[in-house]
Amino acid sequence: MVEVRPLAPAEFERLCADMPLRARTQHWANLNRQQSGELLYLIAWEGERAVGHVLLFWRPAHDPVATLADCPWVIDLLVHPEWRSRGVGSALLRACEEAALARDQTRIGLGVAVGNVRAHALYERLGYRHTGLADQRMTGVWEDASGTTHIWEDTVTYLIKSLAPTT
Ligand SMILES: CC(C)(COP(=O)(O)OP(=O)(O)OC[C@H]1O[C@@H](n2cnc3c(N)ncnc32)[C@H](O)[C@@H]1OP(=O)(O)O)[C@@H](O)C(=O)NCCC(=O)NCCS
Numbered sequence: 001m002v003e004v005r006p007l008a009p010a011e012f013e014r015l016c017a018d019m020p021l022r023a024r025t026q027h028w029a030n031l032n033r034q035q036s037g038e039l040l041y042l043i044a045w046e047g048e049r050a051v052g053h054v055l056l057f058w059r060p061a062h063d064p065v066a067t068l069a070d071c072p073w074v075i076d077l078l079v080h081p082e083w084r085s086r087g088v089g090s091a092l093l094r095a096c097e098e099a100a101l102a103r104d105q106t107r108i109g110l111g112v113a114v115g116n117v118r119a120h121a122l123y124e125r126l127g128y129r130h131t132g133l134a135d136q137r138m139t140g141v142w143e144d145a146s147g148t149t150h151i152w153e154d155t156v157t158y159l160i161k162s163l164a165p166t167t
Pocket of ligand 1: 076077078079080083084085086087088089090091111112113116118119121122
């Protein structure tokens with residue numbers, strides 16, 4: 001059973017070792033953005049091993065289309081390949097939703113590449129629905145732990161979920 005919690009500074013080295021699909025500089029930037037209050041950097045732990053992560057931005061200010069949906073925004077959901085199909089992605093998304101609810105937010109949103117069938121199915125299963133926003137062609141850059149830069153270009157569709165308090 002995974003435990004999901006915001007990254008603590010003392011856990012940084014462990015995260016870098018376990019999740020090399022993102023560069024150390026990227027993990028570090030995310031930790032700093034969490035400490036500034038811009039986002040939560042939620043990590044899934046299986047015992048002492050980090051097996052997945054997700055960013056929950058409190059406002060989607062870095063994405064011009066997403067700003068139309070004024071709600072917390074899920075970015076870069078990633079589960080280590082060896083740990084997929086075991087509920088880790090679902091646990092990370094549920095942790096995002098609980099954190100948003102704890103801040104009295106009533107909706108949560110995300111963008112997903114239209115060709116990412118598996119992620120799309122996961123979001124649908126958990127109740128994420130189309131926003132009505134137009135799909136957008138987007139490009140970006142990410143760096144892995146070996147320092148290799150990856151350029152991506154994709155059509156992204158926007159999904160949103162209404163959060164009902166569980167009382
Ligand atoms: C998309 C992603 C985050 C999903 O993570 P995950 O941990 O595999 O997700 P879950 O296990 O919660 O759910 C996915 C599947 O596992 C199944 N599952 C969930 N819990 C399970 C369990 N305890 N035992 C077996 N299967 C389970 C689900 O039914 C679902 O079925 P599927 O295999 O047909 O898709 C992961 O595949 C990933 O990191 N992909 C690359 C990055 C990416 O695309 N991120 C999304 C960007 S928008």
